[in-house]
Amino acid sequence: MELWQEILLKTGFALGVISVVMGIAAYSVLAERKVSSWIQGRVGPNRTTLPIIGAIPFIGPFLTRLGLFQPMADGLKFLFKEEPVPGHVNKLYYNLAPVVAMVPALTTMVILPFGQIKDSATGVVTPLILANVDVGVLFLFAVSSLGVYGIVLGAWASNNKYSFMGGIRSSAQMISYELTLGLAVLPVLMWANPPGSEGGLSLVNVVNAQGTLWTAIWQPISALLFLVAIFAETNRAPFDMPESETDLVGGFHTEYGAFKFGMFFVAEYAHIVIGSAVFVLLFLGGWHIFPGVADPWPAGYIGAVLSTATFLGKTCCLIFFFIWIRWTLPRFRYDQVMHLGWVILLPIAIANLILNIAIIAVWDKFNG
């Protein structure tokens, strides 16, 4: 393959990935509204439609009632609204912040493998990934932790006390839970990399290691820690301190409106999508459909589509879980969040890591 061909292919693939993730992010907003209304005994968005759709018998009204066109209306609303910039803000950072929040969310998807394609002739398995880098998980953490800068920057630049408090809370919370996040993943990576193996921290490597047994089944503590930490990292309820709307009004985005708010909003949901995807890859077997069934997908494009669909399906289930939790639980208080992070989760994560190291050491000794 020529270089320009490869560049073209990768660019096309990148656009595809971005549109898929953004699509899921947009529709997870719809899912949030629909699931919350289902939980609360309401109807949810059921009016928005396109001109032609209404004319289609049966299917048109059905799609309208599902609210399938609502994300378009939401997005267009953000685009077409007047963009007010309050007089008391720091203009440069105020405008920069939503971009800073958005970019890491989109960058992390570079190292997410979506599925695999098996060459029918040679039997070589290629993961569907933009960049299969050896430092995969490390890159993921490095980039996704940049997301907090957008929030802090926006909060600080807003020059508003509520925003400021939201930003402070957010930075403290996200930095605290990154420790747990990292420590929870380490055992998984250690088990996926026996001595002398190659691939390092690549997510493809982790998924391939789960062919027979999902990590969540034999590493439940790691999985639970990681899940809780992801909730905190994505600022989701019950950890939605930075924007707790009852006391801080809107938290870091109090002063934002129109498309800038939209970018914060989409970045938040993109974080949820990516967080769910990473959890699926690390703990729920990626594109392997059931635990115990190793690599069931046929060769060729059908296998590629099926594996991708499996992965995305699992991700959607996890997104539903995120939504379900949000509409069930009350919100933590800020100091309780910190207490949970430092006093409960972090020691458990360290103990879990030490335990796994000990088991690996013993295992290696007896299996030579």
Next chain:
Amino acid sequence: MTQKTEISLGDVASRAAEAENEIRTERMALNVGPSHPTTHGVLRLLMELDGDTITKCEPVIGYLHRGDEKIAENMTYNQFVPFTDRLDYLAPLANNVAYAIAVERLADITIPERCQALRVLICELARISSHLLGLGVFGMDAGAWTPFMYTFTEREKLYDLFEKLTGARFTTSYTRIGGVARDVPEGWLGEVKQFCNELPKTLEDVSNLLTRNRIFFDRTQGIGTISKEDALAFGLTGANLRASGIDLDLRKDKPYSGYEQYDFDVPVGTSGDCYDRYIVRMEEIYQSLRICHQVIDKFPSGPWYAEDAKKIYAPTKDKILTSMEELIQNFMIVTEGPQIPEGEVYFEAENPKGALGFFVVSKGGGVPYRLKIRAPSFCSLSILEKLAPGHMMTDITVILGSLDFVMGECDR
């Protein structure tokens, strides 16, 4: 030449302590409200924060002041009934009843049993409606949105019932001095009964989401604790007082409108924190349901207004249109107002928010000389200045939610 400095461990410790004293924190003034999601209306809080901890919290009230007490001096007794709707606008029926009973005590007229039972019923329905909102909003303040939607759905059903009875969903203006505006519509009691049978299921749902929730425990237990002494000193009444462990319920202690005939318990809390206030309100709904069932089961027949109070209660429409004497009677009451004898009276009713008191001074005639309203929400809010310091900024939402105040009544 080298110089050696010895540092002892004790020295380090003392210097660390010194350094800690030197850290200066700047306190931040924060203005909350008058339009803010926490404040449930137009309450303004002037707060001083040390980091995320509240050091000072001063409630500023009066944004909803309409001068109800002065307005009352310029209109007849019946004309003031709609203004009582707008006191505690979450339980307008209970306000209507409290005001009517106050004036009736001054006029010294006896109210027929059917009217008394009906008033008890609507008071309890108003209590359920108010507490449902209180619980839902309290959950929302703690960050749980779903209970709010559940309780609001039930409130909608209650509003439907109110609409059938009074013609209005929100501002009911149902009572008149000497009775109520109209009799119970046909089949209405059955619908209330059905509602009372169905409500516990929703309460269970709400309870399952909140009562034994670990996060909810952490957010509410030990937060905003009001001691017995403070509760009495600040004049708290209603569920807020009972949550602090004082068994005072005017329905039991000074029964009015025939409350003594009904069998119900008064839930009392132990620690007086936000969680206790939640539990007390939850239990009070069940007790109100008990009262509702008893009222409906032995709903008396007979007249539904004081027929012998000829100068106070205007007769029914069919009598006015057919008889000369009643026409004149109606004309006099509408133009001059109900004729209340000279004197003064103070009456307190156990409203959902606490003891709502009316002090009415009459110099005779159809217009009160002076009318003073004792608003329970005002007292509940007054304790905030003592309650909030030491808590975190996020706790203020829970504290305000648990105090369950209404600004319409506080500012009046």
